[in-house]
Amino acid sequence: MTLPPLSTSAFSVLRTPVLVLGLVSMLVLAGCGSSSTRRVSYETEEFDSTTTHTRTYTATEAQTCEAARRALLSQGYMISAANPDLVTGRKSFQPASEVHVEVEFRVVCAREGGKAGKRNTVAFATALQDRYGIKKVNNSASVGVGAFGSLSLPFAGSDDAMVKVASETLTDELFYDRFFALLDRFLEGQGGEEPEVPSVAPEAPRPSAPPAPAAPALTFPVKPVPNPG
Known part of the structure; x- marks a missing residue:
């Protein structure tokens, strides 16, 4: 049985999905190739400053971290961890709508x-600063196209979602200077160093009281008894 030859229109319909798939594959491969050769530069990390993020205090670890906790609380930070050697807090900002x-x-x-x-x-x-932005996510519906599978078509509906768009460590020296100055104020309120416990000398034994003089013995005169006869 001989099949009738395909018409030009039918051949073009069959060829279109193949061309589209080939183009998509080329774009994917090109994207993978460019991402694999991308390099991240760390030239700005010079490791030359030891004062931006650090300060030294004449106090114990517990006193310093307690002053840091109070400093963050006074500025509206929500404390998520408070230990004798570690304090973490988080605060939200809305710089734009x-x-x-x-x-x-x-x-x-x-x-x-x-x-x-x-x-x-x-x-x-x-x-650490995390920045979020509103991203509109379009909903889509799938429409069947017979033997060629399904085709996703967008429609008017969309949802708004907060997506993290950036994350970086703050390195502004003035920002940390203001925090350390506030920490110092709260540390002074605690009295600085732990008060030293004064050494107590052992109490000398008290001298024993001299013995009380013995009471004088009472004597009574004895009259001689006359001898009869």
């Missing part, structure tokens, strides 16, 4: 050797 920013502040308190009789603590502060 369609932009949402969250800052997570982390303070680590580490003990450092100091002079005899004094305890020094290094406070390491880092703030």
Whole structure:
């Protein structure tokens, strides 16, 4: 049985999906090739500053982190962790109607050797900023096209969703200077170092009281008894 030859219109209908699939494959391969050769530059990370994120205080780790916790609370941060050597807090900002920013502040308190009789603590502060934007997500519906599968067609409906668009560590020195100045104020309110416990000398034994003099013995005169006869 001989099949009738396909018409030009039918051949073009069959060829169109094949061409579309080939074009999509080429675009995907091109995107993969460009992403594999992309390099991230860290030239701005010079590791030359040791004062932007750190300060040294004459206090214990617990006192320093407690002052950091109060400093963050005074500025509206929600504290998520508060330990003797670690404090973390988060605060939300709305710089624009369609932009949402969250800052997570982390303070680590580490003990450092100091002079005899004094305890020094290094406070390491880092703030991470996450930026979110509103993204419209279009809904789509699938329409069957017989032997060629299904075709997704967008329609008017859409949903708004908050999507993270950026995340970076804040490196502004003035930002950290203001925080450390506030931490110092709260640390002074705690009295700085832990008060030293005064050494108490053992109490000397009290001298024993001299013995009371013995009471004089009472004597009575004895009259001689006359001898009869």
